Amino acid sequence: MTARRPVLRAPANRLYAIVDTGVFGSEPAVAASAVRTLLDCGVRWIQLRAKGVPDLALWRLAEAMGRVFDEAPDDGGEDAPLLWINDNAAIAGVLASGPRAGLRVGLHLGQDDLPPAAARLSIPPACPIGRSTHGRAQAVEADGDPAVDALAIGPVFGTTTKERPDPVVGLAGVAQAREVTSKPLIGIGGIDPEGAPRVIEAGADAVAVVSALDPADLTTSCRRLLRALA
Numbered sequence: 001m002t003a004r005r006p007v008l009r010a011p012a013n014r015l016y017a018i019v020d021t022g023v024f025g026s027e028p029a030v031a032a033s034a035v036r037t038l039l040d041c042g043v044r045w046i047q048l049r050a051k052g053v054p055d056l057a058l059w060r061l062a063e064a065m066g067r068v069f070d071e072a073p074d075d076g077g078e079d080a081p082l083l084w085i086n087d088n089a090a091i092a093g094v095l096a097s098g099p100r101a102g103l104r105v106g107l108h109l110g111q112d113d114l115p116p117a118a119a120r121l122s123i124p125p126a127c128p129i130g131r132s133t134h135g136r137a138q139a140v141e142a143d144g145d146p147a148v149d150a151l152a153i154g155p156v157f158g159t160t161t162k163e164r165p166d167p168v169v170g171l172a173g174v175a176q177a178r179e180v181t182s183k184p185l186i187g188i189g190g191i192d193p194e195g196a197p198r199v200i201e202a203g204a205d206a207v208a209v210v211s212a213l214d215p216a217d218l219t220t221s222c223r224r225l226l227r228a229l230a
Contacts, residue, residue, distance in 0.1 A: 008128045008149040009078045010184040010205035011044040014196075014229045017222070018086075018210045019065070021050040026057055028064035034218060035068045039081060041222040045206070047084035047108060058088060062095050066103055084108050084130065089119040096127045106130060108152070111138065116147035130186070134166040136176045143181035152208060153177040155189020156199055160211065165189070171202040178203025193228040200229065 017038050024034050031048070038046055048065055050058050062085060072081045084106040085092035096105035107123055108130040109116055116129050123129075128149035131142040142148045153174055159165050169176075174187050187204035192212045199207050207229070214221040 005125055005128065005149065008184055010150075010186070011082075012079045013042055013044065013226055014200060014206040015043055015222075015225055016045040016047065016186055016188075016206045016208040017043045017213060018047045018049050018208055019213075020210050021053055021061070023210060023213065024215050026050065026053055026061065028060045031061050032064040032068050034215065035065045036071075037218045038213075038222060039068065039072045041219060042226065043222065044079050045082050045084065047086055047208070049086040049210075051087075055088070055091065059091055059094075062091055066095055066098075066105075069103055080104055082106055082128075086110075087113050089114055089122040092127060093122040093124070096124050106149075108132070116145055120147045132188075133177065135169060135173065136180060139177040140180045143183060148183070150184040150186060151177060151181055152186040152188045153204070154187060154208075156187045157190030157195055159190040171198060174199055174202035174204050193224045196225060196228045 019031055019034050024030055035046055048062055050061060065083060069081050069083050082104045086108045089107055092105055092107040106128040107119060109119060110132045129147055130150040130152055131148045132152045133139045133142050139151055142151045155165050155168050156174055158168055177185055184205045186206050186208050187199035188208035191199055191207045191209050196207045212225060
């Protein structure tokens with residue numbers, strides 16, 4: 001019998017922090033320190049995004065972040081800390097299957113990554129999969145895919161964290177995605193404290209942020225986002 005996956009709920013504080021090596025660098029100790037700060041601020045969903053980083057370096061980053069997650073308070077509820085791995089199903093699978101039994105790991109896939117059903121063969125059943133979407137048609141497809149647990153829609157606003165970003169979908173795109181899915185919906189792309197509440201009002205359950213997190217003063221920038229979303 002196939003094990004049933006738990007229903008995924010968006011983080012209660014609506015913030016999804018992305019630790020991008022393009023912003024934070026690729027030193028495991030730096031990434032681990034950033035994760036510790038984010039968790040201390042109350043962030044529950046944190047993604048490791050490391051475009052162009054070799055698998056060995058990515059593994060070292062993921063392992064360092066996972067050790068910090070081990071130290072985080074966890075009441076075992078739906079809002080327990082969740083470490084997302086971007087793109088790499090193999091590393092997400094190894095991390096989720098390793099000795100840290102309490103570590104919650106998710107896999108986030110873009111449109112050019114493995115299909116979610118194929119990626120699911122490399123990860124434990126309880127490991128959720130998020131899927132990037134860039135318009136209504138892709139949102140419909142992701143909603144109908146039983147391997148997908150959450151959708152990201154974007155870029156909502158203009159973004160500088162990708163070399164070749166997809167066309168901006170705007171708040172209207174968030175609203176359209178909300179119309180076609182009941183799965184957790186994450187707005188992403190150019191979101192700052194001023195724009196974050198508007199994305200939630202448009203229908204997103206949470207917002208994913210990259211450049212709004214300032215490595216030079218991570219606590220302040222994180223708390224500013226949380227206040228905006230409160």
